[in-house]
Amino acid sequence: MEKLDNILLNAKNEIDNANEKQSLNNVYQKYLGKDGIVTQELKHMKELSQDEKKTFGMEINRIKNEIFMLIKNREKDFERLKIEKQIESTQFVDLTVPSRERRGSLHPITILQEKLIDIFLSMGFTVEDGNEIETEYNNFEAVNIPKNHPARDMQDTFYLENGQVLKTHTSAAQNRIMRKYGAPLKAIFPGRCFRNEELDASHENTFFQIEGMMIDKDVSVANLIYFMKEMLTNVFGKEINVRLRPGFFPFVEPGFELDISCPYCDGKGCKVCKHSGWIELCPCGMIHPNVLKMGGIDPEKYQGFAFGLGFSRLAMMNYDITEIRLLNSGNIKALSQAKIK
Numbered sequence: 001m002e003k004l005d006n007i008l009l010n011a012k013n014e015i016d017n018a019n020e021k022q023s024l025n026n027v028y029q030k031y032l033g034k035d036g037i038v039t040q041e042l043k044h045m046k047e048l049s050q051d052e053k054k055t056f057g058m059e060i061n062r063i064k065n066e067i068f069m070l071i072k073n074r075e076k077d078f079e080r081l082k083i084e085k086q087i088e089s090t091q092f093v094d095l096t097v098p099s100r101e102r103r104g105s106l107h108p109i110t111i112l113q114e115k116l117i118d119i120f121l122s123m124g125f126t127v128e129d130g131n132e133i134e135t136e137y138n139n140f141e142a143v144n145i146p147k148n149h150p151a152r153d154m155q156d157t158f159y160l161e162n163g164q165v166l167k168t169h170t171s172a173a174q175n176r177i178m179r180k181y182g183a184p185l186k187a188i189f190p191g192r193c194f195r196n197e198e199l200d201a202s203h204e205n206t207f208f209q210i211e212g213m214m215i216d217k218d219v220s221v222a223n224l225i226y227f228m229k230e231m232l233t234n235v236f237g238k239e240i241n242v243r244l245r246p247g248f249f250p251f252v253e254p255g256f257e258l259d260i261s262c263p264y265c266d267g268k269g270c271k272v273c274k275h276s277g278w279i280e281l282c283p284c285g286m287i288h289p290n291v292l293k294m295g296g297i298d299p300e301k302y303q304g305f306a307f308g309l310g311f312s313r314l315a316m317m318n319y320d321i322t323e324i325r326l327l328n329s330g331n332i333k334a335l336s337q338a339k340i341k
């Protein structure tokens with residue numbers, strides 16, 4: 001037994017002193033190899049009595065396992081030391097240093113939305129949120145488009161299995177906002193809209209609108225024209241003329257299509273305005289008395305205007321983007337060519 005203890009002690013020393021793989025391998029062969037010291041001792045077992053065999057067997061197995069484990073642990077030490085050395089010799093990398101590549105920027109839609117919000121905030125409007133998933137009631141009935149009304153066909157709608165819809169226009173939030181604040185009221189609510197459209201360069205299935213509503217005593221078309229001119233002059237950075245043509249939307253009466261004098265040729269005629277000097281921009285009108293009533297506002301006391309500006313198309317115009325689908329594409333290369341002013 002004493003001999004076995006000494007074998008273990010010597011093996012331990014030699015393992016500790018081994019400082020590379022080859023010398024450790026030599027220690028392994030010396031003790032646990034085919035002709036190794038421990039293996040030789042095991043061979044002597046057959047010369048022992050039954051009782052001695054039992055105690056000696058247990059002890060030699062313990063020593064054999066311990067030497068094996070010590071060698072394995074020392075091997076792991078070598079791996080760890082190797083990695084530590086590599087780390088020490090590698091140059092320090094500071095992951096917080098900004099890349100020399102092009103930095104990210106806000107999306108053209110976000111930039112324009114923030115600009116529009118700033119303009120309306122400065123004119124005393126509040127900014128509200130709309131839901132992307134809406135009830136059929138808010139999207140249609142509450143804006144005077146009853147079930148089976150032909151005006152529903154104007155907006156090819158995505159219906160969900162639970163009967164709700166992906167909002168087809170920002171007007172879907174009108175009722176909720178009227179009920180929340182009552183009159184007087186001045187609010188804008190930008191948001192994403194969805195329609196099952198045939199896609200082309202100016203039609204997307206997912207696009208952005210910004211809705212505006214002003215409700216007060218004695219609000220008229222003059223107020224509508226004033227705020228639209230102010231907003232457009234700020235967006236384009238120059239005086240913009242507007243004109244109204246009749247337009248039908250069940251939630252306004254009278255309803256209009258608002259055109260702007262072409263900001264690119266100042267109304268002289270160019271490719272963008274198809275040589276007419278005018279660009280169709282934004283449907284609007286005086287809020288229909290039924291819509292006010294459904295919003296809990298007395299149309300005998302209050303009037304209001306509303307507009308629904310499609311600002312995906314305004315962004316295209318403003319940033320010289322000729323294909324609407326680029327806006328939702330995530331194509332950074334193409335988007336980075338947008339001429340952000």
Ligand code: FA5
Nearest residue numbers: 169171197203204207249283284285306307308310313
């Ligand atoms: C409406 O959505 C009305 N809710 C707007 C309104 C609000 C009128 C308040 C009166 C009072 P319209 O369907 O025309 O109207 O859409 C308004 C704008 O959204 C369009 O002028 C256009 O700029 C944009 N738009 C509509 N469909 C698409 C589309 N598929 N892709 C990109 N832009 C679109």
